[in-house]
Amino acid sequence: MPRGRRGSRVSALEGGREEEAPPAADAVPSVLWASGQQPEAAAEQILLRGIFEIGRDSCDVVLSERALKWQPIQPERPTGDSKCDFLRKEEFIELKDIFSVKLKRRYSVRQQNCGTLLGITLFICLRKEQNKLKDSTLDLINFSEDHCDTWFRQFQKILADFSNRPKSLKILLNPQSHKKEATQVYSEKVEPLLKIAGIKTDVTITEYEGHALSLLKECELQGFDGVVCIGGDGFASEVAHALLLRAQKNAGVETDLILTPIQAQLPLGVIPAGSTNVLAHSLHGIPHVVTATLHIIMGHIQPVDVCTFSTTGKFIRFGFSAMFGFGGRALALAEKYRWMSPNQRMDFAIIKTLAKLKPEDCEIAFLPFNSSQDLEERSTEGSRKSDCNDQWQMTQGQFLNVSIMAIPCLCSVAPRGLAPNTRLNNGSMALIITRNTSRSEFIKHLKRYTSVKNQFNFPFVETYTVAEVKVHPRSNSSRHNPEEEDGPYETTSGKSFPWNIDGDLMEVASEVHVRVHPRLINLYGGRIEEMIPK
Ligand SMILES: Nc1ncnc2c1ncn2[C@@H]1O[C@H](COP(=O)(O)OP(=O)(O)OP(=O)(O)O)[C@@H](O)[C@H]1O
Known part of the structure; x- marks a missing residue:
């Protein structure tokens, strides 16, 4: 060494x-x-x-x-x-x-x-x-x-001569993340290292939800070598979405329906300072602020797969992972208890959602991942081919949870990851379907995530490696009842189902179509031995 x-x-x-x-x-x-x-x-x-x-x-x-x-x-x-x-x-x-x-x-x-x-x-x-x-x-x-x-x-x-190392960074900081410590994390651990490295910074402290998205739509990014976000998963996902959306607009891509998205122009650094730091954990193998900062300084880059989420042919957003059913309901419930501390409200919401455990009746169609198709080819051709082939598979029934993940989703409660069989950039997503079962069996399955044992080794759990998924909630019976605290929601556009997308709540009334796009964004992170000067 x-x-x-x-x-x-x-x-x-x-x-x-x-x-x-x-x-x-x-x-x-x-x-x-x-x-x-x-x-x-x-x-x-x-x-x-x-x-x-x-x-x-x-x-x-x-x-x-x-x-x-x-x-x-x-x-x-x-x-x-x-x-x-x-x-x-x-x-x-x-x-x-x-x-x-x-x-x-x-x-x-x-x-x-x-x-x-x-x-x-x-x-x-x-x-x-x-x-x-x-x-x-x-x-x-x-x-x-x-x-x-x-x-x-x-x-x-x-x-x-290390030309891949950034010299100037646009920094976005969410002061509300976790226990509001992002500002301190930045000033005590990140800023001193960036200063030593001689990296120029332009810092924006966000003032409201969605601020990063609206800022990145307009702001001048010329002269920056990368963008860095300091916060949790919701914030990182918002910034990644904003950078990708900007790339589409710059390239004149119609954002109503994005089939073959353009790569984000600038790499993104993710400094973990949230209540969940799944993206940083998956990227660096550890949710560690100094590690994340040094990867940025050293210019270590990882191309990472990104999903697009759309409904009834209309693009909704970019993201890395999604949960429907239990994962969506628990997040929706936690959002109602914002006054609690982040960890408390999530624990409380999980227990309450488990107490009222119920399946979603839906149809799931998925396109199995074709590993023989070259990643390069898929990045350029996108999903245009998929609609005209007949390889789609279908399953239906009562599902307690459906997870769709393009990254391994490492976190403290799942050290091997929520989707341990997928990689950051293998061009595929893990589709994990948990069919209806007893509460005790479901809890046993959830507890397995914390251990090294295979969490999918249950008769009611199915896993697939896929390129696309369509989740179509079928009946009205399990739709959210606004009278129920943890039930479906009455939104301005009618009743909807809660989705958990990278820790952000998204409410959708109908089918959600998820596609994976190989290596769509460059994130700072990775194995250092691969990084050599150009
Ligand atoms: N100043 C702000 N005030 C309120 N919300 C903000 C602010 N800045 C950003 N946000 C929003 O906060 C959301 C969650 O932030 P983040 O992921 O950093 O924190 P977190 O502690 O992990 O959050 P959560 O508890 O929701 O998982 C993001 O969607 C972001 O848009």
Whole structure:
């Protein structure tokens, strides 16, 4: 594992010396690597070589095209004993893990301007256990202005070559998320890292529901490399929807019926600060603010599948996941108890919905996922083909819950995900149908989500990998009764059924048609070893 050491106060070296880089052929010193994972150094060109104090050791430091390596300098033995060479440990960091460089200075009261130079500080992104990323620093101590200036400029040049890293971001923050801590999360954990990375920001704190959507319809996005949202799933989904809607409008696509949507132009970063953070959790493997921020800073990009939801041929919205039946009812009920804390109202709503558990009578038609069709082809052709083929399958009956998910939907209560068999960008959705059963069996199924056991291993649960789904509520019998607190709703447009789309309540009176669109949006996140400078 490449490792950088946290910078510590060390006594700095006097002066410094620049050494000529040796010719490439004999550039790589014979070393004992700190770990077995030495960067492929065979023909690597050495860019700089010099002496710095690192930790408490005076080190021979070598900067090559892909790594920074250092090794403590051992005093020469009068006996010429070379055994100690084997004890010298060489350590290294890969350059792709550095996200900023600063000159390190000490300021005294009298030195208001430039302070005393101590050396260079490198800011590094380290990979920790369980997908966690962590920021760290490495101090290279040397008092020489010339020496440090040469190295500093070389590091700046290296960083400038990471062209996929954002330089300017539009930030949207929902101050009402969860327990209203998004502002604090931003100022304490996100903003300091963005500042260190030298990323310019333009922050909007939303003032009302739907503010992000209306803002992103109009606002100037030229000059931004990405958009970042800080909040929960509802907010992230709103921002993703807004970016995609904007892309359609910019491309002149008719938004009444979107069959082959255009990709969002800017990547989206998702910083988890909500009561549910399923999208951030699925994206990063962990709902961790610093990890999410570092993925943005490092420019790690994941293309992610997105669904379109439409009804009676009319486009409703973009989203990543949906629940109908139990999941929709529980959310609808929770919305009525907004005065409770977010966790309390959701727990309360789930218990109450379980107490009044009832199935939805509906017809479900679905188009199985055709894995042989190339993703590229599907992205360009969209769903035009689907309507004219005869592969649609049909099932009907009484269903307690129907989940349709384009992403794995990892969350604290389902560490493997609500849909563990789907991926962020495999071009398919999981359709999970839970048929009517006793309350106790249904609860057993729900409890399985928290364990590592297969939550679908019940006779009343069916799972399919699909490209499209149509859910058509059939009879009026299970329609919402406005008299019932948890029942169907009387909306301005008549009675409707509650859908839970990415944690947002959507009320629809008739059939809902869900299509998946492969890799429609780029989200910041992903496995760092895949990310190399262009
Ligand atoms: N200033 C605001 N006041 C009220 N609502 C807002 C504001 N800004 C954004 N919203 C709305 O809040 C909704 C939920 O936000 P978010 O997902 O960030 O929080 P959450 O705590 O996870 O929410 P929930 O408890 O609904 O799951 C979003 O749909 C968004 O439109």
